Amino acid sequence: MLCRIADLLIEVPEAGGMSPRCREYLTNQQGGADITIRADLYKSEKYGGAGENTVAYMESCIQFCRQLIHFDGLYLHSSAVELCGKAYLFSGPSGMGKSTHTRLWQQLFGDAAQVFNDDKPALRRLDGRWFAYGTPWCGKDGINQNKKVPLAGICFLRRGQENTIRRLDEMEATARILSQTMRRFRDVERLDLLLSHIDKLVKEIPVYELYNKPEPDAARLSYETMRQGAEEAGL
Amino acid sequence: MKLNGKFVLRQVAGNWVVLPLSDATVNFNGMIKLNESGVMLWRLLEQGKDREALADMLTTVYDVSREIALEDVDEFLNKLGRAGCIDLQ
Numbered sequence: 001m002l003c004r005i006a007d008l009l010i011e012v013p014e015a016g017g018m019s020p021r022c023r024e025y026l027t028n029q030q031g032g033a034d035i036t037i038r039a040d041l042y043k044s045e046k047y048g049g050a051g052e053n054t055v056a057y058m059e060s061c062i063q064f065c066r067q068l069i070h071f072d073g074l075y076l077h078s079s080a081v082e083l084c085g086k087a088y089l090f091s092g093p094s095g096m097g098k099s100t101h102t103r104l105w106q107q108l109f110g111d112a113a114q115v116f117n118d119d120k121p122a123l124r125r126l127d128g129r130w131f132a133y134g135t136p137w138c139g140k141d142g143i144n145q146n147k148k149v150p151l152a153g154i155c156f157l158r159r160g161q162e163n164t165i166r167r168l169d170e171m172e173a174t175a176r177i178l179s180q181t182m183r184r185f186r187d188v189e190r191l192d193l194l195l196s197h198i199d200k201l202v203k204e205i206p207v208y209e210l211y212n213k214p215e216p217d218a219a220r221l222s223y224e225t226m227r228q229g230a231e232e233a234g235l
Numbered sequence: 236m237k238l239n240g241k242f243v244l245r246q247v248a249g250n251w252v253v254l255p256l257s258d259a260t261v262n263f264n265g266m267i268k269l270n271e272s273g274v275m276l277w278r279l280l281e282q283g284k285d286r287e288a289l290a291d292m293l294t295t296v297y298d299v300s301r302e303i304a305l306e307d308v309d310e311f312l313n314k315l316g317r318a319g320c321i322d323l324q
Contacts (some may be wrong), residue, residue, distance in 0.1 A: 170248035175266060184257040188243055191254065195245060202248060 002027055006122040006133040008071055013039035016056020021136040024146040025034035033068040055112075061120060061137040065182045069194050073124035074201075076154065077180040080121040080132050081105050082114045086152035087132035088226055088233070089121065091180045096157040097214055099139075104219035116145040125152060125197065129183065130205055132213065152230035153206050155222055160211025163218040165225050174198055206233055236312055238280050242320045244269070253277070253320060267318050272297070276311050286312065 001018075003010045003025035010025075011033040012018050042059035044052075048233065064076045070174045078091035079098040090098045098118075105113045119139030121132050130151040138144035156168070156176045168176065177198050206229035212218035242253050251274045252266040269277060274287050275296070286308055293304035315321045 060313045171250050178254075178266065184255065185259045188256070191243065191256065192245070195247060199248065 002029070002033060003136070004029060005064070005135055005146075006068065006071075006073060006124055007126070007131075008034040008068075010034065011036040011061060012136070013037060013056070015039055015052070016060075017053040017215045018056050018060060018136065021057070021138075021144070023144075024134075025136055026142065034071065037109060039156060056151040057137065064137070064184070065120070066185075066190070068124075068189070069124060069190055069197070072197065073122055074128065074181050074194060074197050075120045075122050075137075076177065077120060078117075078154070079119075080117045080134075080149075081116060082116055082147065082149045083109060083112060083223075085149065085232065086230060087116075087121075087149035088222075089132060089153055089154045090157055090222075091154060091176070093180075097212060097222065100214045101157060101210075101212065101219065101222070104214070104216055105223065108216055108219050108223070114145065114147075115143050116147045116149070123201070124229075125200060125204075127176065130201065131201070150235065151205055152235045153208065153226040155208040155210050155226060158209060158211045163210070163212050163215075163221050165210045165221055167209050168207045168209055170202045172209075173202040174235055176196040176207070176209070177201065204233070205235070206230065236280070236286060237283065238320055239316075240278075240285045242318075243279050244274065244281075253315075254256070255319070267314070267320075272307075273311060276308065280315075303324055 001012055001014050001022060003012050003022050004027040005025050012022055012141050037060045042055055044055045047055050076089055076091055078089040079102040080087055080089050081102040090101050092098060102115045116134045117138050120135055120137040122135050124131055132149050132151045134145045134147045183194060241256050244253055251269045254266050275292060279289050279292060289308045291303040293299055293307055294301055
């Protein structure tokens, strides 16, 4: 089925439960696909007897994310929330409270805050501006809106005894982003392409680290800091 | 002691780091940061130079005794070994 994901035409195999996941992304647009995901390349043996759906979800995602790098893009393992037309991404290893944190934003701001992807939003740089996109790869909760939102900030989460936030320097930001995106490539060219995207990303988008407790004050702190940072960066 | 080709040296945000390629067995999360002498040692290893040659470089560039230089080289090689950049025989 032909889908429009992150402003790209993507051919996604329907098998393995991908059809309902892609419902919001189906397109009648004509033309050849930018990226063709191939079910015959799925490496099911990697998943130790997991079901067909798990394999299709994981493997289609890997193929998409790998190709995305050739279109000025990358994915970031994160929960993405939109507020007032800007995207704020909360990233970090599993268990650091990404989803919990964006739920706190929703509590705080009500319907004004929309979580549009809870696992792997795509980022692309178009005409010198960064955008975050919803994708069909959205994690177990299935939170998934087909959206394109200007990126205003990225925040890496850590559990803490109190809520503190600080801006990361470019090196710290690069290391954190690399740890939460795809970067295990066989070919050096693709790694270099990814590094060149991240290099622009950390120069153009403010990146933070938040030590947080799962409470509304943490959301207030991240919002206030990131909104101000975006304003200063002209985002 | 030879680099196994599963890692590459790159400059990231003004810093030199060693990054794993996909067939690397990664024992650490992310990257190894190298200082200036580390970069020079890495370059020599890329050229297939041995422990002695690495120590030669350190004694030439820095004002250190051969003994200290060899210690530093071994420390560096151990670090790379632990990270999986060198296949230990």
